[in-house]
Amino acid sequence: MPGLRRHLTVDTLRQYIAERCLAPSDRGIVGIELELLTYPCTDPRLRPPATLLEAITGRTKLPAGSRITLEPGGQVEISTRPLPGLGRALAAAGADLAAVTAELRRGGLEPVARGLDPLRPPERVLDRPRYAAMEEYLDAEGFAGRTMMCSTAAIQVNVDNGSPATLGDRWHLAHAAGPVLVAMFAHSPVPGGGGCGPRSARQQVWSVLDPGRTGPVHGPILDGDRVPARRNPVEEWLRYALDARVMMIRATPDRFVPIDGPLGSDALTFAAWMERGHELGWPALDDFEYHLTTLFPPVRPRGWLELRMIDALPDPWWKVAAAVTTALLEDTDAGAAALEAVSAPPQGAGVADHWRSAARHGLSDPALRAAAQRVFPAALDALGRLGADRATVAAAEAFYERFVARGLCPADEPVGIPDVEMVPS
Numbered sequence: 138m139p140g141l142r143r144h145l146t147v148d149t150l151r152q153y154i155a156e157r158c159l160a161p162s163d164r165g166i167v168g169i170e171l172e173l174l175t176y177p178c179t180d181p182r183l184r185p186p187a188t189l190l191e192a193i194t195g196r197t198k199l200p201a202g203s204r205i206t207l208e209p210g211g212q213v214e215i216s217t218r219p220l221p222g223l224g225r226a227l228a229a230a231g232a233d234l235a236a237v238t239a240e241l242r243r244g245g246l247e248p249v250a251r252g253l254d255p256l257r258p259p260e261r262v263l264d265r266p267r268y269a270a271m272e273e274y275l276d277a278e279g280f281a282g283r284t285m286m287c288s289t290a291a292i293q294v295n296v297d298n299g300s301p302a303t304l305g306d307r308w309h310l311a312h313a314a315g316p317v318l319v320a321m322f323a324h325s326p327v328p329g330g331g332g333c334g335p336r337s338a339r340q341q342v343w344s345v346l347d348p349g350r351t352g353p354v355h356g357p358i359l360d361g362d363r364v365p366a367r368r369n370p371v372e373e374w375l376r377y378a379l380d381a382r383v384m385m386i387r388a389t390p391d392r393f394v395p396i397d398g399p400l401g402s403d404a405l406t407f408a409a410w411m412e413r414g415h416e417l418g419w420p421a422l423d424d425f426e427y428h429l430t431t432l433f434p435p436v437r438p439r440g441w442l443e444l445r446m447i448d449a450l451p452d453p454w455w456k457v458a459a460a461v462t463t464a465l466l467e468d469t470d471a472g473a474a475a476l477e478a479v480s481a482p483p484q485g486a487g488v489a490d491h492w493r494s495a496a497r498h499g500l501s502d503p504a505l506r507a508a509a510q511r512v513f514p515a516a517l518d519a520l521g522r523l524g525a526d527r528a529t530v531a532a533a534e535a536f537y538e539r540f541v542a543r544g545l546c547p548a549d550e551p552v553g554i555p556d557v558e559m560v561p562s
Contacts, residue, residue, distance in 0.1 A: 138387050139418025145411055147379070150425055154378075155371045158429070158438040159308075161301040165467065166441070167226035168295035169459050170216040171234055172208065172449050173248040174288075175241060176256075184211050185246055187262045193244040199236050201229035209261045209268045210287025213237060213248065219295070219441075223463045224524035227456055234452070250455060252290060252325025252339035252448030259287035270385040270393035271431070277397060281346040289325075289339045290449035294462040295441050308370040310472055311436045312355040313479045314465055315446050316488050317512050319495035320505045321540070322458045324448035324547040336499030336548040339448050343433065344493060349406075350381045350432045356490060374438055379408040384431040386417050386424070435492070442466070453532040454547060460525050460533060464516040467523060474515035478508045499546040506544045513541045 175190065177183050187207070194205045194213060203215040215233050220226045241248045261272060261283070268286065275282020299307035323336035335341045343351045354377045355368065382404045385393045394417060396405050407428050410420050420428075435446040447458050465475045480487040488495075488508050500506040517537065520530050540546055 138389070138421065139415070139424060140421050141418060143411070143414060143419045145420055145422060145425065147375070147411075149422065150378070151371060151375050153422065153425065154375050154438075157440060158374060159298055159304065159370050160440065161299065161304050162297040162441065163300040163303070164297055165222055166219045166295075166297055167221075167223050167463055167467075168217050168219045168441070169226050169230040170214060170291075170293035170295070171230060171250070171455060172212050172214045172290035172292070173238075173241075173250055174254050174290050174449070175211050175213055176247045176249060178242075178245050178247050181247070182257060184257060184260055184262050187211070187264070189244060189246070190262070193240055193246070194237070197237050197240040199233040201232045203229065203233040205237060207263060208286070208290075209263050209272075210254070210259060211262045212290050213241065222524050223460060223467070223520075224526060226463075227459060227525065227529055230459070231452075231456070234455075250290065250324075250449040250451045252323070252337060253284075253327075253342070254288040254290075255326075255328045255338075257288070259283035261287055266391055266393045267385070270395040274384050274395040274397070275346070278347055281342050284342050285346055289342060291339065291445060292322075292447040292449055292455055292458050294444045294447070294459050295439075296444075296463060296466045297441055298438065305368075305370060307442070307466055307472075308355060308373075308436075308438075310476050311442055311444060311466060312353055313487075313489035314475050314512065315353065315435050315444070316491040316495040317475075317479055317505060317508050318444070318458075318462060319446050319492065320499045320502065321461075321509050321513065321546060322447045322450060322454070323496070323499040324450050324454075326548040335497050336501075336546055337448055337496040340446060340496035341493070343435075344496060347382070349377075350384070351434060353492065354434045354436060370438065377434070378425070378429060378432060379411075380406055381428070381432055382406055383410055383428060386415065387427060388417050448547075450547060453528070454536060456529045457533045457536045460520055460523075460529050461513065461516040464519040464523055465512070468516075468519035471515045471519035475512045478511035478515070481508070499548055500541065500544045509541050513537050 175185050177185050190207055203217045206214045217229045238248050298304050319340050325337050325339040327334035327338050354373050383396045385395050388394050437443045464471045479489050488504050494502045517533050
């Protein structure tokens with residue numbers, strides 16, 4: 138929490154990031170996080186009360202030991218333990234997903250894996266100081282903040298940062314492949330759009346929300362030879378964090394003060410807070426640690442790489458998304474093929490900056506479709522080497538034939554949530 142005098146330096150933050158966020162690691166560890174929207178079976182237009190959600194999740198026993206958490210709008214999330222290898226991570230996530238799904242249904246709730254809730258207005262059900270402050274801060278920017286907090290659900294895949302020799306390349310690849318992952322697994326169309334709305338409305342919401350905290354950290358800035366430049370991940374994350382606005386200041390353990398102010402030069406970025414302080418005090422290292430938890434880029438370094446760009450998907454497609462994403466980063470051959478595909482044409486950025494088009498158009502974007510039809514087979518070839526079970530490999534093959542090979546994504550076959558006009562009044 139803030140102190141009475143200035144003492145934090147940029148060098149201290151740089152060392153923290155190098156040691157805690159982006160230290161080399163190459164153990165083959167994988168973690169999977171799955172979010173679910175929850176609907177009362179009696180009336181899906183309502184949100185379940187927090188007391189019911191807390192009771193259900195509190196009594197749920199997960200066989201593989203995943204952690205259960207609740208998001209502001211009543212979404213339920215399971216996060217596996219960090220596990221050695223893709224096969225063990227998929228098995229753990231599958232077992233715990235089945236357990237929490239069964240318990241939610243016994244409690245009268247229907248869990249739905251889809252990137253965006255198209256049925257209910259965004260409404261917070263959890264009354265917690267962090268979420269109240271976040272809501273107040275984001276309300277200044279319009280509807281997107283509450284929508285992000287209360288109406289979105291995603292798959293997050295966590296992998297090692299990479300060895301000292303490969304960390305920079307893995308950082309670059311995770312960002313460069315991000316738009317293709319968005320497009321291939323898009324699963325949040327807007328009802329009533331006639332197929333013309335965004336394929337990943339969830340990613341679109343995130344992209345317009347305070348871009349200084351939700352946009353990609355690393356981008357395909359080209360050098361003089363028109364080749365994507367490699368930059369130091371530590372310096373990139375440090376600059377991103379310093380330039381991001383302060384969302385809230387923890388005045389006490391139970392009091393979170395949202396920081397108002399429009400986008401612009403007078404905004405209180407973390408760098409500005411270090412430079413000029415605030416009436417609540419000067420930032421300490423734990424304030425910087427907390428500030429990092431309020432930054433939500435599609436690739437977030439947390440001591441590992443957390444890839445956050447994939448819409449929630451039903452079984453078995455979530456396994457495919459997690460497996461393909463892991464393969465691109467953990468398998469050298471798959472990663473090299475993917476980087477070549479997303480960087481084409483030679484000596485250009487390719488589709489590495491197509492974040493908005495990926496969310497809007499999915500694989501109907503010709504460049505993204507062409508890249509995906511090279512990236513996916515490369516990942517598929519690697520699944521056996523990474524220990525994926527036969528059922529996951531078969532699901533990946535089916536996904537490719539059903540969607541990617543035809544230039545489609547799951548948003549083109551939405552299921553699971555009735556459109557508003559289909560719900561009886």
